[in-house]
Amino acid sequence: QDTALQPLFKMSYSCSKVGDPCPGQPYKGGNFCAFLPDNKEGLKTAKLLKKAFERGLTFQIKSCNGEERVTWGLIPHKTSWDGGKARNGYPDSQYLREVGAVL
Numbered sequence: 001q002d003t004a005l006q007p008l009f010k011m012s013y014s015c016s017k018v019g020d021p022c023p024g025q026p027y028k029g030g031n032f033c034a035f036l037p038d039n040k041e042g043l044k045t046a047k048l049l050k051k052a053f054e055r056g057l058t059f060q061i062k063s064c065n066g067e068e069r070v071t072w073g074l075i076p077h078k079t080s081w082d083g084g085k086a087r088n089g090y091p092d093s094q095y096l097r098e099v100g101a102v103l
Contacts, residue, residue, distance in 0.1 A: 003038040004081075004090060005046055011059060011070045020061045020068070027061050027068035034077035035090035045096055048103040049075070075102050 011029035020027075034049075036042040052058050052075055060073040072079075076088075076099050083089030 005036040005038050005042055006033055007036065007046060007049065008033045009053065009058065021063050022068055025068050027070060029070050032059075032070075032072065032077075032079075034079055035081065036078070037091065037096070041096050045099060045103075048100070049077075052103060075099065 009032040011032065036046055036049075049058070058073055058075055059070050061068050062071045063069075064071075076095070078088055078090035078092060078095055080087055080089045085092045085094070
């Protein structure tokens with residue numbers, strides 16, 4: 001397989017803020033990883049994803065079975081080493097174009 005960059009996001013437990021489903025309520029964090037191609041375009045996309053993360057655009061808080069938890073936001077990420085586009089699998093020849101349009 002191709003080589004890949006693998007950004008890892010570690011979200012800890014915290015309290016939600018105004019604009020979240022239940023402001024002031026604690027939420028469950030988690031570890032999230034994604035895959036990008038290890039090339040010039042992948043590095044460019046990684047920098048854009050970092051900016052999006054710093055601006056709070058990468059994740060959202062959702063209610064699930066009465067518990068608030070962090071989930072991926074609207075920015076698409078390749079979260080599986082395989083499975084193709086239908087399962088957010090890497091590689092996906094259209095991904096960099098698609099995520100670039102969102103970013």
